[in-house]
Amino acid sequence: MSTDARTVRISNCIHEKLSRLSDADIRAASNERCIFKVRERKQSQIEEPYEPQMVSIGPYHRGKPGLQLMEKYKLIYLKQLLDRTGERSLEICIEAMANLEGVAKRWYTDERISHDGDDDFVEMMLLDGCFILELVWKINHTTQSTNGILSDALFIDLLGIENQVPFFILVELFHKTNPNSGASSSFNNFAQRLTGFVIPAYGNKENEYVVDDDQVIHLLDLVYKACTSSFAAKFTTPGPRIGIPEADLFSLYHITSANELQEINGVKFVDSGKVSWLDITGGNGVVKIPCFMVHVDTERLLRNLIAYELHYVLHHKDTRWYICDYAIFMGRLINSARDVEVLRRSKIIINKLNDDQAVSTMFRRVTGDIYPGNSFCYADVFSELEKYAKSRRHVWWTKFRKTYFNTPWSPISFVAAVVALILTFLQTLYTIRSRPPR
Template sequence: MSGESQKRISASLNEKLSGRSQLSNEKCIFRVHDRLRRHNPQAYEPEIVAIGPYHHGKSKLQNMEEHKLRYLQGLLHRRGETSVERYIEALLPLEGRARRCYAEEISLSKDDFVEMMCLDGCFLIETLRKSQQHNLRNDEDPIFQMDWLGLSVGRDLFLFENQLPLFVLVQLFDMTKFAESENLSDLAIPYFTTGFFPCRDGYQFCTKNSDGEAIHLLDLMHKSWCSSFAAKLPEIKDFCDDLPFEFIKSSTELELRGIKFEKAERSTSWLHITFANGVIKIPPFPVGDVTETFFRNLVAYEEYILTGYEDRRCVTDYAIFMDCLIDSSRDVERLGQRGIITNCLGDDAAVSTIINKLFNDVILRREHFCYRRLFKEVNEQSSRQLNIWKAHLMRNYFKTPWSIISFLAACFLILLATVQAIFSILQYTSGLTKQK
């Protein structure tokens, strides 16, 4: 009886194992797990358009499927073609490799999967092209006629779950480009940079990145925005091993302790924050409707993709840095007055809420934290006893302009009383002298 049970259980487990694929380092497109998703599920969900298999076929996204066909038809017409046959022929050999890029099993058949890659890939490439080449646009194209729709499409194309492998896009792009010198990065990097950084004065973005080095568009943008900053950091083995880690205080508290904040006029990266001579310089950063989605998807990307010991999670560390600086709407207002935060929402409390929620359930790698040395230097200067006394006085006695006026009035009265006392003593002394 035990022998039959052994065979039955073994056969059942072997059958389950045979249906599973081996773990592969090719997997690079994931569904965001519930621990991150629960804080704002909509930040990871497409609003308008599905790209790739994870959200393919959802009823709320079907309106854009007709638009995808319209874009593909326009592409064929522009190239003098009447059939997609050569594109399907090029994508068929890539089907297995592309399918392995997705962490979850994809239920689409081979034919449906290849059709999806062709339709979604051509739509995405045409959107990027038309964003720069206005002559390619149709006057009735709603994506470029209605600002809200264009913003929503750009947001959806950035989502971690809404990606196609970059080698699929490069294949389609190379088959449809106008000149040999064209590359996908030249279209993608300005498109997303403009979408997320509408106020870019003083920025020096990396606008070149080899298509072959990235795994999908989100990865391409992460490399473009983070590479120059990461290159300035010391190697992990030399990085602050002897430095204690302690969070810094809010911007309001730090200013009370003598720390100043200034806008970094020019910087190679919006991540490049410096501290010298008691001044923290931060590149200007706009906060708008898509900021939370922008951050959450980059943070999710870093958690899933940047798993190696040498990997720096620059965006996650930046979110933690800003979370430390901003405790309330007052901090947002102060940083806004200094030109650091551009509040495109118009509500300081809303900006504070967005930034304070970004760090929820995010894992901090303390030993690899990009701003660890800066935190140490700021904490050392702000914790000097004189600065602490100053902060105590400002927080407890000079909260409002009226308290400052009252203090000055009291000082003035004390000064008058002192002067009066001195005159009285001098008069008394003079009287004694005359009596003698």
């Protein structure tokens, strides 16, 4: 076969493959503003960590068995919203959703969501958007009943990477149902209260994330930026900062666990009390880690935040991993149930699972296929830990303290022994000096 014939054959083959490449695939690869499915499922003991358990939002999981009960609550919430804003709002909202249908569909990477004029899609956007609106309104007005549907699982569903509607849909519905709200009452500000129910310790007004509505992609994006913004402000220089050299990255995989650092090296772990749960600091043998609550849905939360961060950083050059690095650091610190116990007794981990081994296993699964880079956020903390752990003085002092001060009575016994030794020495010295010279 001649070279030209072979070139033509390969060229035809590639052209055929290019013709099968859909617009949705191209959007997924090049557009940060898209709502996509996670193609690679990470190994997990929980069933489909990216699939909703209570409520479907958007088209990907609509109509699936097990999620139908919440469809009734979507109608109930829509009725309650219309009762507050007036029946005329329904027609106004439907018209607004119909006008945004084409734009909204282009945000989804599934090529089956393509043609306009789909009444089901418009109805879905209306019901899902109004459900979120009314839920957030009820959360902000504690005297209002939420009909008993509030749970951690529901909130994690609302942050599912495959379970989103474009944020501009929520903003449009908010303004259509609140025509007198004014520019200062953006849905962004209105929705931020939701994050306090999902991320423990988040919600301090001094650290609130504020952004224009058109800069938010969806609710998961809002919560991701709210979680990372105050911590990200510490890294003012774009791109990788001076951290762990590439040659030393391998040592991070062997970072001493929390139990060993405490038992052998005398490292102390304390709750820093910081608002951002990412803000870990350390020095002089003390590691300050903000309190973090682990419950049955924490793995789903971390997996969805990590999956979104990997996508987000890919489309923003001057950004770095924050959630990934947090998970990596905690995953290296926790190798066993004993490590979880150390952090739990230090009031750093609140274990709602009531099983320390389950927490250790969860962090190991979450970090199973993500790896640190030379812009690792906790490089300074890691370096300080390594330096402190390698100090022979600290190792000796820790062993000495464990040997002689391992019980409440040990200090008293030690002091008594020292006093007895001093008295014996003085007595011997006195005896020697009191003998008459020969």
